[in-house]
Amino acid sequence: MMETVIEVRDLVNSFGDQVVHDGLCLDVRRDEILGVVGGSGSGKSVLLRSILGLQKPKSGTITVLGQKIEYHQPGPSRCWGVLFQAGALLSGLTVQQNVELPIALHSDMPVETRHELASLKLLMVGLSLSVADKYPSELSGGMKKRVSLARALALEPKILFLDEPTAGLDPIGATAFDELITYLQGNLDLTVVMITHDVDSLFNTCHRIAVLVDGKVKIGTVEEILQSDHPWIKSYFGVPRAQRARLAI
Amino acid sequence: MNNAFLSIESHPDSLIVNVKGQWIFDEVLALEEAVAGVLPEPGQKVTFKCAGLDNIDIAGAWVLYDCTEQLSVLEIESELVGFKAAHFKFLQHIIDVAAIREYEEPDSEPEPRHLIREKVELFGGAMSTHIEDLGAIARSILDGVRRPSLIIIGETIKQVYYTGVQAIPVVVVITFLIGIVTAHQAAGQLEKFGATVLVVDLVSISITREMGVLLAAVMVAGRSGSAFAASLGVMKLNEEVDAMRVLGLNPNQMLVIPRILGLVIALPVLTIFADIAGIAGGALIAVGSLGISGLQFVERVAFSTDLSDFYVGLVKAPVFALLIAMIGTLRGMQVRFSAEELGLKTTMAVVQSIFMIIVADALFATLFTRMGI
Numbered sequence: 290m291m292e293t294v295i296e297v298r299d300l301v302n303s304f305g306d307q308v309v310h311d312g313l314c315l316d317v318r319r320d321e322i323l324g325v326v327g328g329s330g331s332g333k334s335v336l337l338r339s340i341l342g343l344q345k346p347k348s349g350t351i352t353v354l355g356q357k358i359e360y361h362q363p364g365p366s367r368c369w370g371v372l373f374q375a376g377a378l379l380s381g382l383t384v385q386q387n388v389e390l391p392i393a394l395h396s397d398m399p400v401e402t403r404h405e406l407a408s409l410k411l412l413m414v415g416l417s418l419s420v421a422d423k424y425p426s427e428l429s430g431g432m433k434k435r436v437s438l439a440r441a442l443a444l445e446p447k448i449l450f451l452d453e454p455t456a457g458l459d460p461i462g463a464t465a466f467d468e469l470i471t472y473l474q475g476n477l478d479l480t481v482v483m484i485t486h487d488v489d490s491l492f493n494t495c496h497r498i499a500v501l502v503d504g505k506v507k508i509g510t511v512e513e514i515l516q517s518d519h520p521w522i523k524s525y526f527g528v529p530r531a532q533r534a535r536l537a538i
Numbered sequence: 539m540n541n542a543f544l545s546i547e548s549h550p551d552s553l554i555v556n557v558k559g560q561w562i563f564d565e566v567l568a569l570e571e572a573v574a575g576v577l578p579e580p581g582q583k584v585t586f587k588c589a590g591l592d593n594i595d596i597a598g599a600w601v602l603y604d605c606t607e608q609l610s611v612l613e614i615e616s617e618l619v620g621f622k623a624a625h626f627k628f629l630q631h632i633i634d635v636a637a638i639r640e641y642e643e644p645d646s647e648p649e650p651r652h653l654i655r656e657k658v659e660l661f662g663g664a665m666s667t668h669i670e671d672l673g674a675i676a677r678s679i680l681d682g683v684r685r686p687s688l689i690i691i692g693e694t695i696k697q698v699y700y701t702g703v704q705a706i707p708v709v710v711v712i713t714f715l716i717g718i719v720t721a722h723q724a725a726g727q728l729e730k731f732g733a734t735v736l737v738v739d740l741v742s743i744s745i746t747r748e749m750g751v752l753l754a755a756v757m758v759a760g761r762s763g764s765a766f767a768a769s770l771g772v773m774k775l776n777e778e779v780d781a782m783r784v785l786g787l788n789p790n791q792m793l794v795i796p797r798i799l800g801l802v803i804a805l806p807v808l809t810i811f812a813d814i815a816g817i818a819g820g821a822l823i824a825v826g827s828l829g830i831s832g833l834q835f836v837e838r839v840a841f842s843t844d845l846s847d848f849y850v851g852l853v854k855a856p857v858f859a860l861l862i863a864m865i866g867t868l869r870g871m872q873v874r875f876s877a878e879e880l881g882l883k884t885t886m887a888v889v890q891s892i893f894m895i896i897v898a899d900a901l902f903a904t905l906f907t908r909m910g911i
């Protein structure tokens with residue numbers, strides 16, 4: 290149960306004089322939902338991009354499912370799915386084609402099977418099949434996120450990365466999305482790494498929380514993090530909206 | 539029948555299918571073939587047993603589920619027995635999701651009559667937006683002329699720099715080379731008549747009347763027409779244009795007018811550079827390999843080429859500039875939805891502006907011939 294799927298060791302990232310990560314270490318366990326929080330500019334996205342091999346770190350090693358990540362080298366793309374913040378759906382393709390594309394590129398299954406599997410994924414994320422022939426520009430923000438999630442799940446990934454999945458959604462949509470993530474994680478044996486600023490999702494969805502402070506990571510369960518006396522963590526969870534969210538659980 | 543995924547035992551009233559191995563995404567093709575081999579006799583009941591199943595995921599579970607569905611269409615009973623909880627979870631998930639799916643009705647095909655009407659409506663809509671866009675631009679030109687603001691003047695100067703000053707090197711080089719080519723080709727023919735000196739006439743007249751302005755315009759259409767369409771298109775996609783509108787700024791006035799004005803200023807100047815470079819290219823060949831002296835060349839140019847030839851070329855430049863800038867900005871503003879559309883509109887901008895330049899040039903040629911210039 291304590292198997293580590295992502296291992297980040299001594300990661301250093303800096304832009305000019307600004308040091309973002311200063312010897313950051315992070316372990317992500319199998320089948321957990323890990324929430325990543327941190328102030329603006331604390332390097333949440335940089336961490337995600339480093340893990341995905343989209344950014345070259347100054348130094349440090351990153352291993353995902355036992356495979357070392359190299360900048361711009363094909364990583365274990367079959368084993369992970371990514372939900373980008375704005376969805377990043379291919380705007381020239383329909384919803385159905387967006388979800389089918391990774392399946393078509395990574396397997397030789399016949400068109401009907403591919404089509405069926407893609408439809409299945411759309412239903413799994415709670416979309417109606419009537420959206421299948423629409424283009425991303427015709428969808429609402431919440432639907433785009435769901436389609437993007439369906440695309441991330443297309444290849445049966447073991448790890449799911451979510452970059453601010455509930456940002457830009459109304460509270461009802463955000464709660465529904467959180468429930469969907471929890472449901473899928475439970476049903477599909479997923480490990481989820483989720484960057485979020487939504488304190489409700491942190492408390493309700495995440496098993497552990499990684500806080501990026503001072504270029505390093507403080508990681509623990511919600512309770513452990515709440516007991517930390519780091520000034521930034523204290524003020525983060527001390528603001529009224531975080532207090533309310535905490536009381537709600 | 540046995541393989542890596544199934545082993546089948548047939549009994550008089552039942553068919554036992556032992557599911558084993560890796561039922562995962564990568565094996566879907568093989569799984570489907572294996573499942574196609576499950577052929578029960580009428581009256582047999584099919585039991586899927588999870589004997590040695592190592593791994594199953596959604597794709598594998600779907601193949602299994604699909605098989606039971608197809609059996610039920612044939613009115614053959616089937617059941618799933620002995621699955622481990624971790625494995626059955628996936629099957630249950632598929633069954634749940636499939637239940638939602640059955641609930642949904644497929645869309646009915648639109649009738650062809652409606653299709654034609656839709657096409658007509660689409661065409662009409664497109665035409666009316668074209669006219670609307672053109673009207674909006676024309677109106678903002680009037681507004682801009684009536685109330686010129688400092689921002690627009692600054693932006694116009696910037697556009698003159700981007701579309702004009704930065705284009706000088708490439709325009710000079712290509713017209714210089716075309717001058718050389720023209721001189722060479724002309725020399726080959728005219729030498730036969732012993733009229734080598736007429737090369738100078740040919741080069742200077744063709745460059746000033748036609749080639750200079752045409753080459754500059756085509757180059758600018760490729761450089762700036764595409765840049766206009768692409769930059770305005772991205773601004774449309776990023777909602778920057780909408781933001782301007784909400785701030786009470788007229789995007790046509792802020793974005794379109796400076797580009798049109800900038801190009802109308804830049805292209806005539808580029809044409810003058812092009813003319814000079816083209817004649818210089820001709821001079822290089824005339825002096826270098828045809829034995830015409832520098833003084834003779836200058837004399838011949840002055841004798842053969844009127845100032846009117848030069849004007850005939852120059853007067854076309856602002857018209858070409860207007861065409862390039864109008865088409866480029868209009869196409870850019872028409873980008874609405876996708877990155878693909880951006881590429882499409884940018885291509886249209888370049889192709890259509892070059893096409894219109896040539897059409898306009900043909901009209902000018904006819905007009906000037908009639909006028910006897």
